Amino acid sequence: MTFQRKLIAAAASLALSAGAxxxxxxxxxxxxxxxxxxxxxxxxxAGPGSTLAARMAVEDFKAKEKxxxxxxxxxxxxxKPDVGSQIVRKWYDSEGVxxxxxxxxxxxxxxxxxxxxxxxKVFLVSGAATADLTGKACTPNTVSFTYDTYMLANGTGKxxxxxxxxxxxxxxxxxxxxxxxxxxxxxxxxxxxxKVVGQVRHPLNTSDFSSFLLQAQSSKSKVIGLANAGGxxxxxxxxxxxxxxxxxxxxxxxxxxxxxxxHALGLRTAQGLT
Numbered sequence: 001m002t003f004q005r006k007l008i009a010a011a012a013s014l015a016l017s018a019g020a021x022x023x024x025x026x027x028x029x030x031x032x033x034x035x036x037x038x039x040x041x042x043x044x045x046a047g048p049g050s051t052l053a054a055r056m057a058v059e060d061f062k063a064k065e066k067x068x069x070x071x072x073x074x075x076x077x078x079x080k081p082d083v084g085s086q087i088v089r090k091w092y093d094s095e096g097v098x099x100x101x102x103x104x105x106x107x108x109x110x111x112x113x114x115x116x117x118x119x120x121k122v123f124l125v126s127g128a129a130t131a132d133l134t135g136k137a138c139t140p141n142t143v144s145f146t147y148d149t150y151m152l153a154n155g156t157g158k159x160x161x162x163x164x165x166x167x168x169x170x171x172x173x174x175x176x177x178x179x180x181x182x183x184x185x186x187x188x189x190x191x192x193x194x195k196v197v198g199q200v201r202h203p204l205n206t207s208d209f210s211s212f213l214l215q216a217q218s219s220k221s222k223v224i225g226l227a228n229a230g231g232x233x234x235x236x237x238x239x240x241x242x243x244x245x246x247x248x249x250x251x252x253x254x255x256x257x258x259x260x261x262x263h264a265l266g267l268r269t270a271q272g273l274t
Contacts, residue, residue: 029069032058033097035087035112036127038076041205041231042104044260046127050102073097077108079204084108085115092119099124104230106130106177116141129229129256130180149180152255157188160223160274165251169221170199171212171236173228181227181255197221202232209236213243222251229256234264237273246272 034054036046051074063070073095077084084103091097092115100116103109104127116123117139124143125133131150133142161168168189172178178201186196200215213236216224224245226233233254240252253274254261262270 029071029096030063030099031071031073031095031097033088033091033100034072034074034102035077035084035100035108036074036102036104037079038074040079042079042127042229044264045230045258046102046104050127054101077103077105079105079108081107081111085111088112088115092116092121098122101125102127104128105175106132106180107175109133110137110176113137113139113142128177130176131184132176132180147256149177149184152181153184153188156253156255156274157185157225158192160251160253161189161192161194165223165253166194167221168194168196168223168225169216169219170196170225170227171209171216172199172201173204173206173232174201175204177229178227182225185225185227185255202228204232206232207235209239212236213240213245217243217245217248217250224250224252226252226254229254230261233257234261237265238269241269
């Protein structure tokens with residue numbers, strides 16, 4: 001939450017500097033739109049907490065003392081690019097939103113990224129992880145904060161491979177984020193002398209990972225890379241523990257994991273993760 005507050009403060013500061021040059025900015029009101037998953041797979045790592053952090057950041061920024069009116073609005077994109085696109089178009093076109101922040105779920109973020117460029121607004125990404133936002137989909141209007149799939153891949157992927165985990169099987173969430181994380185980690189593994197022996201993809205917000213984990217287990221790979229996050233990561237780890245995968249000698253590498261995920265799992269279930 002501390003980082004989110006700093007991010008929103010940066011958004012307000014950015015909008016303030018823009019307002020100095022363009023006094024017409026949204027009726028002299030800086031409007032920040034927090035878009036994320038309010039109740040689903042990614043609600044714990046963003047969701048209502050992120051919205052609260054944005055409002056706290058505006059308070060910390062002391063906007064009124066700087067002669068600036070800042071408003072925070074929020075919306076639930078439901079992890080659907082079409083829903084996110086509709087929201088952000090309405091925000092930009094008729095509701096005076098100047099900057100969109102957060103936006104976990106890379107498929108939604110990529111859609112918001114393009115709309116933001118078309119509307120010449122500002123998008124500060126702190127939730128979506130696909131490295132495409134600073135790669136092939138890069139625009140002058142989007143700034144990507146925190147992690148991305150290239151960083152995650154070249155940290156965990158290279159370290160584990162060089163430590164002897166030289167065969168990998170991926171359990172991948174089947175949308176833009178998972179695809180990018182699997183792609184980038186595969187490249188990091190192979191460049192470090194390792195080998196990818198297979199992969200299986202699961203839908204977002206899956207409850208039953210049994211068939212996917214059986215494929216990973218039967219691959220005999222030294223490492224099972226989890227190219228997923230949020231509730232998908234914690235559920236797959238819990239079920240992997242029930243299958244005795246770590247006890248059987250395979251390493252599980254959740255490639256994007258947060259402290260709240262460890263709290264959700266409990267220390268006993270989290271043992272042996274890299």
